[in-house]
Amino acid sequence: MKAKTTHKENLAALKRIAGQVKGIQRMVEGEEYCIDIIIQIHAAIHALYRVGEKIFAKHIEHCAMDALLNKSKKKKIEKIDEIMRVIRNLHNLS
Helix, strand or coil, rough: CCCCHHHHHHHHHHHHHHHHHHHHHHHCCCCCCCHHHHHHHHHHHHHHHHHHHHHHHHHHHHHHHHHHHCHHHHHHHHHHHHHHHHHHHHHHHH
């Protein structure tokens, strides 16, 4: 698995999401149509989720792979447990 985004690209995406959230705040302040606000909230959440997936993929590619290839059995088990916790948490968010 190759993480296809860089740290810089993830930061740029997070800045775009921050802009989306500011736009949502303006919509609420302007008392815009609730459904339009909800659609924008969903879009921001989805974008944030995608960034999280990319960062998680990069973590698996680098940190987890290193632990699984080069660390003690205890460290390998800890890393697998960590990954499983993240997967469970991601599943609970969707």
